[in-house]
Amino acid sequence: xxxxxxxxxxxxxxxxxxxxxxxxxxxxxxxxxxxxxxxxxxxxxxxxxxxxxxxxxxxxxxxxxxxxxxxxxxxxxxxxxxxxxxxxxxxxxxxxxxxxxxxxxxxxxxxxxxxxxxxxxxxxxxxxxxxxxxxxxxxxxxxxxxxxxxxxxxxxxxxxxxxxxxxxxxxxxxxxxxxxxxxxxxxxxxxxxxxxxxxxxxxxxxxxxxxxxxxxxxxxxxxxxxxxxxxxxxxxxxxxxxxxxxxxxxxxxxxxxx
Amino acid sequence: xxxxxxxxxxxxxxxxxxxxxxxxxxxxxxxxxxxxxxxxxxxxxxxxxxxxxxxxxxxxxxxxxxxxxxxxxxxxxxxxxxxxxxxxxxxxxxxxxxxxxxxxxxxxxxxxxxxxxxxxxxxxxxxxxxxxxxxxxxxxxxxxxxxxxxxxxxxxxxxxxxxxxxxxxxxxxxxxxxxxxxxxxxxxxxxxxxxxxxxxxxxxxxxxxxxxxxxxxxxxxxxxxxxxxxxxxxxxxxxxxxxxxxxxxxxxxxxxxxxxxxxxxxxxxxxxxxxxxxxxxxxxxxxxxxxxxxxxxxxxxxxxxxxxxxxxxxxxxxxxxxxxxxxxxxxxxxxx
Numbered sequence: 001x002x003x004x005x006x007x008x009x010x011x012x013x014x015x016x017x018x019x020x021x022x023x024x025x026x027x028x029x030x031x032x033x034x035x036x037x038x039x040x041x042x043x044x045x046x047x048x049x050x051x052x053x054x055x056x057x058x059x060x061x062x063x064x065x066x067x068x069x070x071x072x073x074x075x076x077x078x079x080x081x082x083x084x085x086x087x088x089x090x091x092x093x094x095x096x097x098x099x100x101x102x103x104x105x106x107x108x109x110x111x112x113x114x115x116x117x118x119x120x121x122x123x124x125x126x127x128x129x130x131x132x133x134x135x136x137x138x139x140x141x142x143x144x145x146x147x148x149x150x151x152x153x154x155x156x157x158x159x160x161x162x163x164x165x166x167x168x169x170x171x172x173x174x175x176x177x178x179x180x181x182x183x184x185x186x187x188x189x190x191x192x193x194x195x196x197x198x199x200x201x202x203x204x205x206x207x208x209x210x211x212x213x214x215x216x217x218x219x220x221x222x223x224x225x226x227x228x229x230x231x232x233x234x235x236x237x238x239x240x241x242x243x244x245x246x247x248x249x250x251x252x253x254x255x256x257x258x
Numbered sequence: 259x260x261x262x263x264x265x266x267x268x269x270x271x272x273x274x275x276x277x278x279x280x281x282x283x284x285x286x287x288x289x290x291x292x293x294x295x296x297x298x299x300x301x302x303x304x305x306x307x308x309x310x311x312x313x314x315x316x317x318x319x320x321x322x323x324x325x326x327x328x329x330x331x332x333x334x335x336x337x338x339x340x341x342x343x344x345x346x347x348x349x350x351x352x353x354x355x356x357x358x359x360x361x362x363x364x365x366x367x368x369x370x371x372x373x374x375x376x377x378x379x380x381x382x383x384x385x386x387x388x389x390x391x392x393x394x395x396x397x398x399x400x401x402x403x404x405x406x407x408x409x410x411x412x413x414x415x416x417x418x419x420x421x422x423x424x425x426x427x428x429x430x431x432x433x434x435x436x437x438x439x440x441x442x443x444x445x446x447x448x449x450x451x452x453x454x455x456x457x458x459x460x461x462x463x464x465x466x467x468x469x470x471x472x473x474x475x476x477x478x479x480x481x482x483x484x485x486x487x488x489x490x491x492x493x494x495x496x497x498x499x500x501x502x503x504x505x506x507x508x509x510x511x512x513x514x515x516x517x518x519x520x521x522x523x524x525x526x527x528x529x530x531x532x533x534x535x536x537x538x539x540x541x542x543x544x545x546x547x548x549x550x551x552x553x554x555x556x557x558x559x560x561x562x563x564x565x566x567x568x569x570x571x572x573x574x575x576x577x578x579x580x581x582x583x584x585x586x587x588x589x590x591x592x593x594x
Contacts, residue, residue, distance in 0.1 A: 003368065010365040018353045021394075089347025093410070096313045096343045098335060099366045257276065258316050 004100045011099070011107030019115060029115070033070040033123045037062065040190060041130060052194050063127035063134075064144055064216045065189030067120045071148035072183060072209060074119060075112055076176045078156035079163025082108070086167060092258065101251045108160060109153055109244055116152040120145045136220035143219035143229065150236045151212040157243035164247075164254045183209045188217075211236045264324070265291045265418050265450035266312060271321035272474075273307050281307035282318065283474035289418070289467075294444045294451045296461040298563070299471035300579035305454035306346065308471075309422045312452070313343045326417045339367070342411030342419040346426065348403045349410075352396035356387050356406050359395060360413055367414035374413075381409040385439070401432030408439065419443070421453040425460060440464055456579055458563040470567055472578070477570040482563065489561040489569060492535030494518065496528040496542065497555040511549035515541045526554075535560070 019025070041059045048058045085091045094104055124141055128134065134141055163172055184190075186200060187209040193201050204210045215232035218224050266289035273282040282304045289295040297305045310316035312323055314334035323330045326340035350359045357378050364374035382391045385405040390398060395406060404424065411419055424440070425433040441464060444451055455461050461468045462482050469476040470485075478485055502508045505523055512521050512528070517538035521530040532538035535558035546553050567575045 006368075007366060010362055014351065014354065014358075014362055017358070018351070021353050087347075088352070089345055089349035090351060092315055092345055092347070093343070093349035094366070096315055096338060096341065096345075097363070097366045098338045098368070255315060256317070258310060 004103050004106075007099050007103035008106040008110065011094075011103050012110040015107055015111040016114065019111065026115070026118075029070075029074050029119055030122055032073070033066050033119070034126055036066045036069065037123065037126055037130065040066070044190065047191070050195065053192060057132065059127060059130055059132040060134075061192075062190065063124065063132045064213060064220060065184075065187075066127070067123045067144055067148050068151060068187075068209060068212050068216065069180075069184045069189055070119055070123060071116045071152040071212075072155055073176075073180050075116060075152035075156040076159050076180065077172070078108065078112060079159035079161075079172045080169065082160045082163040083167060083169060083172070086164065086254075091254075095251070095255065102248050104251075105157075105160070105244060105248045108156065112152055112156040113149045116149050117145050120148045134220055135222040136224060140216075140220035140224070143233070144216040147212040147216040147219075147233060147236065150233070150240045151208060153240040154208055154236070154243050157240070157247040161243075161247045161250045164250045183207060186210075188213050208236060208239055211239075263291075265289045265293075266295070266323070266325050266452060268308065268312065268323040269321055271308060271311055271318045271323060273304075273311065273316065273318050281474055282311075282321075284321070285471065285475050287469050287476060287479070289450050289452055291417070291450050292444075292448045293466040294440070294453065294464050296465035296468040297452065297454045297471055298456070298458065298461040298465075298468050298567075299454075300456055300575060300581075302473075303456075303471040304474040305456075305471055306422055307474075309343075309345075309420050309452070309454055313341055313420055314338055339414075340417040342414070342416035344404075344407045344411045344419070344421045344424055346422045348395075348407050350395045350403060350406055353394055355392045356382060356395055356398070357391045359406065360409060363410045364413045369414065377413055381412060385409045399432075401428055401435065404428060404432070404436060405439070408436075412443075416449070418450045418452065421451065423454055423456065425455070425457065437464060458567075458575060462563055470563075470570060472567075472571045478566060485563065485566045486561045487533075489565055491519065491531040491533050492561070493559045494528075494530045494532050494535045494538060494542070495557045495559070496530075496546070496553050498526045498528070498546070499552050499554045501526050502551045507549050508546070508551050511545040511551070512542060515545050518542060532558075 041062055045058050047053060048055055048061065124134070124144070159172060162175060186203045187207050188204065189209065193204050193210070196204060211232040215229045215236070218229045266287065268285060268287045271282045271285045274280045285304060285308055287295070287297065297308060299305050307316065311318050312325055312330060314330055314337050317331060325337045328336040328340070330337050354362070360378035360381060361374050364377055369377065382388050385408065387402060387405060387409070390402060395403060398406065408421070408424070421440070425436055428436065437460070440451065440453070443449060453464065465482060467479065467481050468485070469479045471477070480488070508523055508528070509521060512518055512530070515538065517532045517534065518530040519532065521528065539556055539558065543553055543556070564575050571578065
């Protein structure tokens, strides 16, 4: 067990070093959320006046939505990195050393978690500059970041699994393009579920993006219902653990094809 | 566990890939500790698949294999601790430096901080990478990357080093340099080296023993010399100083030399075969002198590995390699 922990640490350090040496990549990860925040923030500013929305500032409503959407969209590309490591022979090099399969995958998760957390905090900062308020305070913001990281873990593990199984860039690109907007709009990222048609609301209920958002928004409220935060957060955590376990199992399938 | 007498054993390995491509059709090899063993064959002979199975990356459909005395299927974890692997693709991390790549690799084998740093420096020096040690490996040349790959494979002092086509794609200078390095490795420690190659000269030069692979099985095994002598004889060519007045005199003189077989005369040129060509030459020259038809030049040619390959597979090596390349291209075209 200690060996796996040490291996996870070394493998994570490798990935973080690589990330730190490509700072432009971090910058690119932030441009899109900034655009969403200010574009949607201004375009839909008056949406809060709709009956059923409940009033308040739209930017305050939108900020967690952009945090979660950005976590989704940046983690969906994890499979591209996995593919690159397969094509370069790096994955095979690790697979013939004593390193645990779980350490390889855990390092991916740790790297994605850290970059998602940094990205989320910067978006929160930008939103606060724009006038959004976070009634839940630091605890609420921390839980928003946790929700974003868990959602990111679900989709980076899924992306890694698909990348290892299919080994085609086109499949990952196609899947991401197909999933990103429907998953975002079938969640209360931009619009409360109360304003959705009934069929959409039912889809939204089953959407992990909604689980992340509903628990984060609840935690950010001035008087959170912690039961609801825990219930949806727990569901998300369980899904994340299951997806990571699945991605570790995929090594076996991958090794059958080499 | 007692010391296993063989570094590597493979028995009847069979592997079929999805899509029905049979890469191995019952391949067996034995590698002794401390020897350089080459698996020689054209593209598509199954060499890389054999390496993948022996290094625990792939599993065979049937057959058994041990490395360092450990079963590759039952105890892949034990096998991984005693092997070093240099695959065809580099696999080093391009944004990390050579030193960082080595240190991480050592860490994965559980080496401690000071030990791994000392070992990394030692290997960087030994492979002529000291001046590039702290540059990202994406700035390395092909030859430098290959040397780093070998260093990565050696970081934990393995018992068996696997090299899958180590010199493919290298320029002639880098290739010669790597050959020297492999030869030095083999001479130094009690390290067994298993290398695959589709270069006849590489196997001939580096290997203590080699196996010729063809269509997923081994068709001949032995030292390069054993394999060549199994062809029964060297080619002996003698050029006379002048065309003989009477050919029958020459032929009768040489018929008295028991070591020579299949003697033919064409103008000034005599061709024959001998089990030991060099040993047969003095007697042949003496016989020609006595017949008053002295020789001007003698050549003795040993059979090449290409002759050995031809004998066991019925094809010239280069033809098999080209055919494999062509069918691979056709398969790719078909898959499009």
